[in-house]
Structures are given as C-alpha cells and as structure tokens.
Amino acid sequence: MKTVSPEVDLIGKNSYFVHLLRHQKKYLLILLLGTLIAPAFLAWKNQQPLLQHGESYYYLALLQTFIPGEALYQYAFILPLLLAVASFFLFFGWAGKTKLTPAFTFFTVLFLIMTPAFIHTFTTVSGYAALTFLVLLGLVLLTSSRWYKYACFIPFITAAFIDLLSIIIILFLLGTYYITHRKDHSLLLLLGAVMIAMFIISAVIWDAPLVRGPFHDQEARVDLISDLGSFSGVSFILLLLSGLGIASAWKKKQGYLAYVLLVLLILSYMYNTQTVFLLSLMIVFFAASGFILLFERAWVLGVLKKFTFLVVLLTLLFSTMTYIDRATLRGPSLEELQALRWIEDHTTSDTLVFSDPEDSYLVRYFAQREPFYMFHEERSQPFRANLTATVLGSTYIDTTFPILEENQISVLYVSSTLREKYPADQGLLFVLKNERFKLLYSSAGQEVWMFKKAGVR
C-alpha cells in the first residue's frame, strides 16, 4: 500500500501547472481584474456608488480640499484598481530579483487576489493600498543597479505620511534587506536614518496616529476571518494553511525574520483591526508556503492528494465568491445616498449630525455636514466616543437629552444599518418615540430626525 505514485505530483511536474507557472502573469492579471471589477460591477448594477466603505469617503473628504468638484467622486473608483495593477507588476518586478520560486510567487499572488482583505483594500480608497504600492515601488527602485535606485527615497518618504505603523514596517523591511543582502549599506543606513527622522517628526510634531483608522466597528475576534461575516480579513482555510507555513518557516534560514514581522503585525491587529490587510499579507505568505509544502511532497495516498487539492481550491474559491457577493453590502446604498443628499439640501451648513459612527464618513462626504463622532477619532476624542455610545445605548431621556443639547446636535441620521444593529425597544431607537424628536425624512429604511430645543413646539 505504501507506494508513492509519481503521477500525483500536482505542483512540480503536472503539465497544466507548468503551463500556469510559465504564463502566471497573464492568468493572474486576468483574475486580478475580474476580482476587483466584480464588486464595482455589482455596485453599479444596484445603482450604488462604485466606491464602498467609510474609509474611501474619509480619504475622499480629505482629497476634496485639493480636488474640488464632482470629478473626484466620478473617477476615484479607478484609483484603487490602478494601484492594484501597478502593485501587481511591481511585485513581479521585485520577485524576479529575489530567490522566490515561480510556484511560491504564483500561489502567493493567487491567494492574495482571492483574499477578502485584498479585495476590500483595493476596491476602496485605502491608506494601506497606497502603502503596498509605495513600498513595492521603493523596493523595486532600491534593488535596481541603475542610478535611479536613489529615487527610492521618494516612495518611502511618501509612505511615511500614512501612519506611524507604515514607517515601522518600512524600517523593518529595510532592516531585513540589510541583513539578507549585505550590500548598499550606506544607502540603507541613510534611508533608515531618514525614516527614523520621519517617524519622530510625524509622532511629535504632526501628532500622526500609530494606525489611521478604524473606520468601522472593530471586533478583533471576527475581523480577521471573512467567513465569519467580516468585510475584510482572510478565509478560514487560508488561516489553516498559514499554520502549516508558520510551522515550516522554523526550519528556513533567517525564517525568524518572518516570525518577527508576524508578531509585530499581530500586535498591531490587536491594537487596531484596521491593520488586518497587513496581517493578511503575512498570512497569505505563510499560507502559500504551507500549500506548497503540503502538495509538493509525494503522498502515499495519491488519489486523496488530488481530492484534497481540489477541496482546498474549491473552499478558497467558494469563500471569495461569497465575499464578492456581499461586498456591496458595506454601503452606501442608493437609499442612503438619497437621505444624505436630503440632509445636504435641507439643513444649514453648520449643522452637527449625530449618526452611527460607521455612517459618519458618509455624512461628512455626501451630506457635507460635520458628524458628531467618527470611529478613527476614538483615541483623539475619547469623550465623544463615550457620549456616542451613551446616546446609542441609553433608554432614558434624562441621559440622552442633555448630551444632545450640550453638544448642539439638532439632526440625527438613522440609517437602516443602525436600525439593524440596535434593538428597537431600547436605546436611541426607543427614545426617538419622544415628542421632542420630529421625523423629517423617511424613505426605504433611512430616516432623518430633528431634535427640537426644549420649549419649541
């Protein structure tokens, strides 16, 4: 029974696989475009904005000061796609200069493209999508032997503006390059010094956050695994494969560096789940190692190897399809957009709007009104974070009304998402039955309420 059948070598000698490896760039690019265009297509079909998720509108609101008008909104959805395609070619450019095997490159990119964290990051205007592009560009320039290698300062310094964690990661990568390549020492030292200076300036003078975000309600137990309902993260099967990869990296030369980065990213994730994309990159890296380890070796039970291979790929595909299918649920929906435009048209520009913090980015961008509290302000505005939680949770008007009055909140935006998240007979949704609230707008589950001043009829 214990004979190894040679025909089951799925990764090394299989003719289909050899063909795939030879033409991997073409196939993977097609897959990349398909995966990233699909959510936008579904959004377009549902008449939703092509850019989803609050993070996109956080950055669009920032960019609006430089690029006013509708053009930004109309064409911004191309930006993440361009970053993805550019990063794709840059990765292959960089991988060609390293000792990475074609099989490893193929599975890393394949798994990455199929990962919800990647799809999420590269279908939104995201800081970490920009970081990926800039770091890859920096690495490609740095590893070149031409004069323009010195241009690598530009992308690395630009990436430093995203957040402090980005600088730490760049420093780590430069350190790894220093240890593993043992060349360009003076350039690397200078680059390292500049990045440290950037870190100090960003932290002390500009008061930059360690991680920019979060832009959603964090739940560390769930945010990492897309199969459990998260809008980012990785599939459970990839996590399992990465376990194999993590175990096998132990035996590799300088494998400890990967562990150090993994620990750093796990800590960052626990601090702020916005970094889930960076952790996902690491998981994908280990998962590809685990997958190759699993299927490159000869199996005693050859048929079972083929079947397991198929099951793994099917599970991954299934997980990705499920994610794409619900990608447009992140919002905003057409109905939300209409309600927000209504606020813009029917309230004064100095109106402070209370909403679910996840909706606050949409309020700022679409309604052009200042939201009371946004998720990423949790550390800079802890007082407002507490007040928001109190208003959403309290059933007593003696608690809620003074908060609304003292903060001069006159408009409340109640989206269908907020109604789904909170019970109708408790908290804010219950308090809304009080006569001091007046329903101004209601359509398809979206509501705008006015909070009347005491004594006003």
Add this chain to the structure above:
Amino acid sequence: MDRKYQYWLWGIFLATFIIRIIIAFTVPHFTYESYFHLRQVEQISQTGLPLYNDPLSYGGRQTIFLPFFQYFMAFFDFFLPLEFAAKIIPNLLLASLVLLVYLIAKKITAHEPASLWAALIAGFLPTLFTPNAFTPKVLFLPLLFLNIYAFLNLKDKKYLYVYILTFLLLCLTSGSTALIIIGMGIYLLLRALESKKIEADELELIIFSVFFFIWSQFLFFKSTFLSEGLSFIWKNIPPQIISQYFPEISITQALVLVSIIPFLAGIYVVFRSLFQLKNQPAFFLISLVVSTTLLAWLKLLEFQLSLAFFGIILAILFAIFYQESSAYLGQTKLSRVYQCYPFIILALLAISTIYPAVATAFNQDTPTDSEIEAFRWLDENTPEDAGVLALLEEGHLVTYYAQRRNIMDDRFGSVRNIEQRFQDLNSLFTTSFETQALALLEQYQVQYLVLTPAAQQKYDLAKFRYFTRGCFQREYEQEGTKIYMVKCTLQELP
C-alpha cells in the same frame, strides 16, 4: 474469533437491542426534539428534499441542517411505517455500538473477554439509553466509531475506503464531526511530543479530513457563519437556557451518566497510556478523550453528546484496564479473587451501569397521550394559517401533529432576536396583564393557546393568569390539557 466469545458478543448485542426495543414500544411516544426529525423525514419521503424553508417553525423561517440522517431514515420510510421504523432503526444503530466497541477494544487489547466487557458497558451506557430519541446522534455515534475503527486499521486498504466513506457521511450527519478532527490534532501533537514518527498515510488522511470537513460545513452553513459569526458554535441558544445545553460540568452527574466503573478505569488507563504504555491505538483514543473533555470544558460541544462520546471511549479503555488487572491478579496468590473477578465486575456493572440505564430509559422526557391528542385536535379543528402558543419543548409538536405555526422550538439557529422571543414566550405563560399578552399574541400572530400539564407544572399555573371570558374562549379540555382561542385584538384608541 473463538465461537464462545462470538456467542457472547451476539448475546450482548441482542440483549441490548431487545431491551431497547421493549422500552421504546412501552413508552408510547418520542422525545420532544424527535418530532422535528420525523417531520423532515416525512418531507423527504414526499418531495425528495428537506424542508429548509419551514413555513411553520417560528412562524416561518429558514432552518439549515445536515440532512444525511433524515435521508437515511426516509429510505426506510418507503417500506416501513415511519413511527415503527423510527423506533426500530435508531435502536438497532445504537445497539450496533456493541459490535463496534468490541472490535475496537479487541484491536487495542487483542483480549476477547476484556473486549466483551467493553461491549457490555457500551450497550448499557446510561447516557445513551434513550430508546425513544429519534435524532441524528443515533446514526452519528455508530458512524463515528466505525470511522475510528477504520482509522485504526489503515494498513488494510479496504479500511481506507471505509474511513473515507464514513467520514463523508459523518460530515453530512453532524457538525460534531469536529470532535474527531480536533482529536486527530491532539493525537498528532501527542505523538510529536513523544518524538514518535507519524505514519504518512495517517497524516494524509488527517489533512484530507480537516479540509473536507471545513469545505462541507461551509457548503451548508455559509449564511449561518456570516450572520452569526463565532456565536454559531453556541447555535444561537437564548442566554436564558444556554446552561441546559452547555452546563457547568458536574462530576457527580458525569459519573452517573458514563458510569463510575469505566470512569475510574478510564482515568487509570489514560494515566498509564500517557506516561508508561506505548500503545498507538490507545493513544488515538486518549486523544479523542482529551479533545472531548477540552471541548466540553470550553463549552464548545453539547454536554449530552460529549458525555455519550466520552462514555463509549471509556468503555473501550475499560478493556485495557480489565486486561491488565486480570493479568495482574492471575500472577498473584489471590487465585480465588481471580476466579471471581468477572463476577465482581458484572455485579459492579449491574449496579452502576445497567440499572441506571434502564432507569434513564423509563424517565425519558416524552409527551403524554393526552398532550398528543390535543395537538391532533388542533390540526382538525383550527384554520390552517393559525398560530399556536405552546411550550418551547412542545414547539415541534405544534408543527408535526397540529401542523400549525409555533412561536418557538428548539431549533434556534439563524433566528433574529432570539433572546427577546424567548422572553416573550415566557411572558405569555407568566404575565398577569391581559394587554401585554394580547399585544404579544398579536405580534406573533397567535390565535390558539395550548396549556398542557407539562406547562402547568413548569410555570406553576392552572390557567393563564390573564385569562378572561371576554377575550379567551376555552375550546378543548381533556386530561388536564386545555386549548384556548383568542377572541380579542388590541387597538389604539382614535
């Protein structure tokens, strides 16, 4: 196999089966949860498909489950009356554990008398002695132990196919198959800690099992995972009653349900195996014990199932204990004790296993004749779209016998605001305020209220406290079971 032992084995099997069957037919009905599965089997027999979109449960909802058990039973429904098949087949399946446990124990000990003792214990495990239960567990456990037996015999190629087939069926029978996956993980860990080589075929089967299990569960429960997140483990059970499903482990209760003799022997064997013996199959079984204990302790596995699984494994491990202890006694000068040893064991088992098993069987939680009659009356005398208030436990009686909408039953998965619904159901039995009751009855579109003796005992009431002749009319009363019709609705004043 010695013919003498063969007779003994078949004798134990038949004794187990016959006693189970006698009790199954003595107790006239099934346990409450069985009626959900009976209804699904009927549905499959009629349409070929399970009732995933149930119009009656919770007033209409989607309920996803692994359907192999229901399909398996639907096959028998073609040539046997369902209620008859539902008593014969499950008891036959659970009695077959006797044979499987014998085979596994013999594989580990190669000692036939010891294996027979293990078979006897497995046949009369109190926790499994519920002959009127018609649930997937009755198929899951025999399949699981057949799978374990195949895993222990992988050297023989035909068992490889048995393993693969049983594993595929297990994945389609119960999510508790995770138990074996985690057990395998612990097995690998223990072997790695002992610096023992892991057989390539074992490792490959484990890898295949892990990936196939994940894939199969995602196929069925994709939407449940997405909507419930990690809470899917606790099956959306309302917090008020979660302790019934995942209770704090009471050692005393566990001792009674898995029987004290195999429990103590099991602890001894686990200790010896982990630190002294080098018996590979025993190692695997111990890994399963560790995984069950861990999962039950972390409240990730239902208490009843973990006890059943734990009990069977302990029965197998008892064989090792018996083998070692009888060998030890044979070497000492206590020859009389050695000769009497089987009788001592039998006496101890009769007191600690067989008696509690039969007592458990006669104390099964089943509805009475009068309760069943009341639900049948509802089917014949109420409009088809009526909603019925009954106890949570009686929810499946409403959908099976009355064929009407219930407010709640014990299939909690994917139901929104389950906590609130459970609270409302309790309020309908406990409130004294008519307006509150009417508002809730209207909210859940309930027109008939059933008050069975079980409900009267549970809530300590003879009639609903909000009962008034103006709003409720008694339509049925027999042997303590009452059915009321709601006549009023609550309206806002203009």
